[in-house]
Amino acid sequence: MKEQIQALVDRVKAVQNLSDLENLRIEAIGKKGILTQQFATLKNLEGEAKKAFAKEINELKELFENALSEAKTQILQKDIQEKLAKESIDASLFSTLRKTSYGHPIHQTMDKIIDFFVGMNFSLCTGPLVEDDFHNFEALNLPKSHPARDMADTFYFKDSMLLRTHTSPVQIRAMKSKSLPIAMIAPGNVFRRDYDLTHSPMFHQVEGLVVEQKDKVSFVHLKFILEDFLHYMFGDVKIRFRSSFFPFTEPSAEVDISCVFCEGAGCRVCSHTGWLEVLGCGIVNQKVFEAVDYKDVSGYAFGLGVERFAMLIHRVNDLRSFFETDLRVLEQF
Numbered sequence: 001m002k003e004q005i006q007a008l009v010d011r012v013k014a015v016q017n018l019s020d021l022e023n024l025r026i027e028a029i030g031k032k033g034i035l036t037q038q039f040a041t042l043k044n045l046e047g048e049a050k051k052a053f054a055k056e057i058n059e060l061k062e063l064f065e066n067a068l069s070e071a072k073t074q075i076l077q078k079d080i081q082e083k084l085a086k087e088s089i090d091a092s093l094f095s096t097l098r099k100t101s102y103g104h105p106i107h108q109t110m111d112k113i114i115d116f117f118v119g120m121n122f123s124l125c126t127g128p129l130v131e132d133d134f135h136n137f138e139a140l141n142l143p144k145s146h147p148a149r150d151m152a153d154t155f156y157f158k159d160s161m162l163l164r165t166h167t168s169p170v171q172i173r174a175m176k177s178k179s180l181p182i183a184m185i186a187p188g189n190v191f192r193r194d195y196d197l198t199h200s201p202m203f204h205q206v207e208g209l210v211v212e213q214k215d216k217v218s219f220v221h222l223k224f225i226l227e228d229f230l231h232y233m234f235g236d237v238k239i240r241f242r243s244s245f246f247p248f249t250e251p252s253a254e255v256d257i258s259c260v261f262c263e264g265a266g267c268r269v270c271s272h273t274g275w276l277e278v279l280g281c282g283i284v285n286q287k288v289f290e291a292v293d294y295k296d297v298s299g300y301a302f303g304l305g306v307e308r309f310a311m312l313i314h315r316v317n318d319l320r321s322f323f324e325t326d327l328r329v330l331e332q333f
């Protein structure tokens, strides 16, 4: 018996995991365990013999239980050590934890603009970022001497290719590839040699163009849709159309909204005028239609800067904070 228990104790010492340990416990002191059965035989003994045997099996039980609890502690210790070794933290590593993203504020604003016009049945158009002189300038009635072609504004490549300075060249591409009626918007990046609080060398515009048969499209349509659009973007603001000039539209207008910072009272942001300029628009110049061989048509166009919209919507006064990829800033949107 003693050998039997000693063998069990040896096995207990060699055990590597808790479930094997539990099996050994059952083998020894479970309901039908070796020691348990020995205890049952006590009732057949009497006197000194009973006492002596009881003492012996109690000692064996104690021996076994001590071995058991020691083995258990060792296994638990070993598990913890293994776990700690596996879970060691390298504080110098980049976090791979991903946070839920709601998109960059520029794209959020762009998406909201696109949603409005898609809801109005406009289609989406794109054009290349590296444009030729014809699409970016010539076809848009920007003659060779026009100041907008100045080297100071435009990034040129060697072979008279350039980075598009606005999304208006997509007007030309849309008219060349589509048939009437056209109602399209063209969101995308544009490039100018500008860098300060409110300008960055790369920014985003959304162009709009509607072309129909002659006399079907007028300034009234343009005004109606832009008013609806600006209320959708900025809520309850006042809107005014101010006569202006663009080579590719005639007549042309710039559109102002009442200042979102001071509600029209006058502040530094609106230069104490109470108004903020938000987009350019007009009736498509016949010269533009001539450049794409369109006859007997009428149309309107508009263009806006997405960064400017995002700045006004989120009350951001330094455009550069959108591009500095500082997560502490971007997480606020």
Ligand code: PHE
Binding pocket: 165, 166, 167, 168, 207, 208, 246, 249, 280, 281, 282, 301, 302, 303, 304
């Ligand atoms: N392309 C003009 C700009 O970049 C905006 C504009 C587009 C104005 C269409 C009128 C019509 O400023």
